[in-house]
Amino acid sequence: MAGDARRLRLGIIGLGQAGAMVLDDIKAAPGLPWTIAAAADPRAHARQRFHEEFGGAVFADAAELCRSPDIDVVYVATPAEMHREHATLAAQGGKHVIVEKPMALSLADAVAIVEAAERGGVRLLAGHTHSFDAPIRKIAELVAGGELGPLRAINCWNFNEFNHRPRQMAELVTTHGPVLNQGPHHVDIVRQIGGGTVRSVRATTIPDAVTGVTGGYVCYLELAERVPVTLVYDGRSLFDTAELFDWVGEGGDDRDRQSAPRRRREFLDLMGRPPAERDAVLAQGKEAGRYGGATAGRLENSWAAKQHPHQPFFGLIVVSCEDATIRQSAGGLYVYDKDGRREIAVAQSQGGRIAELTEMYNAIVTGRAPFHDGAWGLATLEVCFAILESARTGTEITMVHQTTH
Numbered sequence: 548m549a550g551d552a553r554r555l556r557l558g559i560i561g562l563g564q565a566g567a568m569v570l571d572d573i574k575a576a577p578g579l580p581w582t583i584a585a586a587a588d589p590r591a592h593a594r595q596r597f598h599e600e601f602g603g604a605v606f607a608d609a610a611e612l613c614r615s616p617d618i619d620v621v622y623v624a625t626p627a628e629m630h631r632e633h634a635t636l637a638a639q640g641g642k643h644v645i646v647e648k649p650m651a652l653s654l655a656d657a658v659a660i661v662e663a664a665e666r667g668g669v670r671l672l673a674g675h676t677h678s679f680d681a682p683i684r685k686i687a688e689l690v691a692g693g694e695l696g697p698l699r700a701i702n703c704w705n706f707n708e709f710n711h712r713p714r715q716m717a718e719l720v721t722t723h724g725p726v727l728n729q730g731p732h733h734v735d736i737v738r739q740i741g742g743g744t745v746r747s748v749r750a751t752t753i754p755d756a757v758t759g760v761t762g763g764y765v766c767y768l769e770l771a772e773r774v775p776v777t778l779v780y781d782g783r784s785l786f787d788t789a790e791l792f793d794w795v796g797e798g799g800d801d802r803d804r805q806s807a808p809r810r811r812r813e814f815l816d817l818m819g820r821p822p823a824e825r826d827a828v829l830a831q832g833k834e835a836g837r838y839g840g841a842t843a844g845r846l847e848n849s850w851a852a853k854q855h856p857h858q859p860f861f862g863l864i865v866v867s868c869e870d871a872t873i874r875q876s877a878g879g880l881y882v883y884d885k886d887g888r889r890e891i892a893v894a895q896s897q898g899g900r901i902a903e904l905t906e907m908y909n910a911i912v913t914g915r916a917p918f919h920d921g922a923w924g925l926a927t928l929e930v931c932f933a934i935l936e937s938a939r940t941g942t943e944i945t946m947v948h949q950t951t952h
């Protein structure tokens with residue numbers, strides 16, 4: 548590792564919405580051992596703004612950033628179809644790599660990323676997912692500790708307005724709606740709580756008539772020991788799971804109660820307009836949320852930029868053990884057992900993205916692989932692709948790439 552052993556220099560490829568959230572979260576967490584050192588993006592105004600704000604080096608070409616000797620870790624926050632190219636470039640340049648979810652758009656691409664990291668002798672971390680959130684890590688710790696008895700089932704249900712957020716239709720098509728975009732969160736959460744190994748996947752997807760793209764999925768997984776799991780996601784802007792959870796939003800903020808119906812109405816209106824006009828409005832809406840855009844830092848899942856009086860919340864997650872059942876409360880966890888309900892506080896963290904940076908930092912300074920390494924990310928992606936395959940074929944799919952760490 549080049550540079551000061553106590554500080555790591557971060558380069559970001561892709562100053563879009565995810566890139567903006569990474570930067571916002573770092574800014575809101577002073578004292579981190581990270582220096583925001585460089586960014587690459589073809590959007591000139593984003594590069595200029597980055598240079599003005601952080602004084603870091605800027606590149607129009609990701610390959611140039613990856614050749615820079617002044618970067619230790621590269622955060623790949625480009626669209627999913629570019630993750631293989633950019634993660635590989637970073638590894639070839641000797642940089643440790645954090646790749647946004649979904650890790651890649653095929654298992655072959657994910658394997659190529661893992662192999663590139665091995666060849667480059669660098670650490671690879673499959674970020675960012677809600678499995679880094681403090682309440683999820685606390686549930687996993689309780690289950691692993693065994694004091695609540697063996698794990699018996701996990702049920703995760705998330706209903707929201709995912710499909711109708713402003714973005715180009717092509718992006719929604721590429722990820723099969725929420726399957727490859729939100730599925731990695733769901734699957735990672737379950738694998739982290741349930742020990743990592745998924746045996747098999749049976750799933751059906753839900754069509755979204757408004758967009759004509761997949762709007763959700765209903766999925767039955769079996770973990771090791773045949774522990775059953777349901778994953779339900781419905782991003783069609785009808786019911787919002789936050790209603791069951793004191794209107795706490797994904798980022799731990801106070802959720803706008805009208806956001807689902809409003810998004811649906813807006814999208815229905817857009818779909819009635821000429822395609823070119825519709826696409827222009829969607830492109831404008833997406834651009835506004837990118838780094839340098841008008842609404843950057845005010846997105847639902849940005850941890851730092853909003854008031855977040857509560858813990859982050861990725862839908863209803865109910866974990867059944869032999870002697871107790873666990874779910875999130877606004878500030879921590881509820882545990883239900885023979886004595887009724889008790890609440891366990893979970894300390895407010897600085898958010899999932901800071902947890903992932905910390906995991907990478909520790910991996911680099913200790914020389915040990917991060918928990919969410921390439922093999923872990925590949926296993927999560929395998930389950931997400933199995934959801935699609937099972938929905939297509941109507942069959943149960945057996946997993947082969949699973950790992951327990």
Ligand SMILES: NC(=O)c1ccc[n+]([C@@H]2O[C@H](COP(=O)([O-])OP(=O)(O)OC[C@H]3O[C@@H](n4cnc5c(N)ncnc54)[C@H](O)[C@@H]3O)[C@@H](O)[C@H]2O)c1
Pocket residue numbers: 560561562563564565566587588589590593607608609624625626627629647648649675728833837846848
């Ligand atoms: N939008 C979110 O809320 C969010 C949250 C978490 C994760 N993610 C993930 O982050 C990734 C990016 O999503 P996004 O929503 O930020 O997309 P985005 O389109 O807003 O951002 C992508 C950025 O990459 C830049 N880019 C394109 N080609 C490039 C190239 N060749 N070199 C360098 N930069 C290039 C674009 O100009 C853009 O600024 C996806 O994998 C997504 O799943 C997004």
